[in-house]
Amino acid sequence: MNILMIEDNESVSEMMQMFFLNEGWEATFKYDGKEGLAAFLAEPQKWDMITLDLNLPGMDGMEVGREIRKVSSTVPIIMLTARDSESDQVIGLEMGADDYVTKPFSPLTLIARIKALHRRSELTSDVQEPKQNEDTTFDIKTDHFKMNLKTREAYLNGQAIEGLTPKEFDLLYTMAKKPRQVFTREQLLELVWDYQYFGDERTVDAHIKKLRQKIEKVGPQVIQTVWGVGYKFDDAGVA
Template sequence: MKLLMIEDNKSVSEMMNMFFTKENWDAEFAYDGNEAIDKFKQSPDDWDIITLDLNLPGIDGMQVAQEIRKASQTVPIIMLTARDSESDQVLGLEMGADDYVTKPFSPMTLIARIKALHRRAELGEPTKTDENKEATSGFDVQTDHFRLNTKTREAYLLDKQIEGLTPKEFDLLYTLAKNPKQVFSREQLLELVWDYQYYGDERTVDAHIKKLRQKIEKVGPQIIQTVWGVGYKFDDSGVVAS
């Protein structure tokens, strides 16, 4: 794995580098926003994961996340923040982060989060059912109006591609779409999509649903429905082709 850690505290970077080395990861470091953007844009397709401190000198982490997302919609980003404010954490997710870890953090906690996010971002190993579906249709999920392919990480509504999906947004859409009309609670989605529990941090799901819906609405009607007091479901039965 090739990892870019954007962190202005060199002590934290040096500590984490020991853990990254133990995992045999190729880690590079940037200590301010401008350096981070320059380093990332030199080879945006080469990075497997980014860890991004929210509080950086010069250009802050929010702006860095935006610039990274302009260059790559798919590279996973874990935001590191000392802030406890819900609004800061939700804003970071809306700016393109896939996950966040609040400082101070345990190195092993960050390692576990990186592994979980990287595992989800990789092209998944399809189940036998998925393989059979793809053999016949080319897509893992296909309805009259919607198609999704986990190998190409592409989703289409009314034959128009839903563009700019981050790894977590794609996984969230896939989880809902492969179980149409099934209602998932936020807790269930945290376990299924994030691969670990967020200990009640349901706003993570809500922030990703909000961004996912915005991207869906650019190509067609809304297919992610809210079931008030319960959670969310995928339902394209009401879609009418123009």
């Protein structure tokens, strides 16, 4: 795995370098927001994972994340933040980050988060095969909706739902494969993130919000809120 760590605290970077080496991963470290973004833009296809501090010199981490998402909707991003503000964390997730870890953190916790996120996204690639070579077998198919796990594509009324991040795709797939079943936020955290967030439910809400925005660009909303419980997929009302 090739990791780009954009982190202005050199002590944190040096500590994580030892853990990355122990896992057999290659890591590049940048200590400035602009330098980190430049490193990504120079070789966007190189990186399997990005860890991104929010408090960066040169360019704020939020802006770095937004610029990265303009180029790649699939590269996994984990935010590292010392900010204890719930709004900062939610904004970061809405910006396009797949996960966040609050400082101070255990290196083993970050390693576990990276592994979990990588398992979920390793089939995703920004490089698309020519249309004639694509797998046209859909893992989920209804009258209005279909998803292909191999190509990581989702369609509503024949129109592609564009720009899904790995977590947004997995959220949609998890609910769509069991239509009309209500999932609690705790269940979605366990099924999609592959580990427990210990009650940090706003992570699910932030991703659901972004997922809905992308769905609404192509058709009616199929992710429904069940008040006091959670969320469900239901395309029965799609015309």
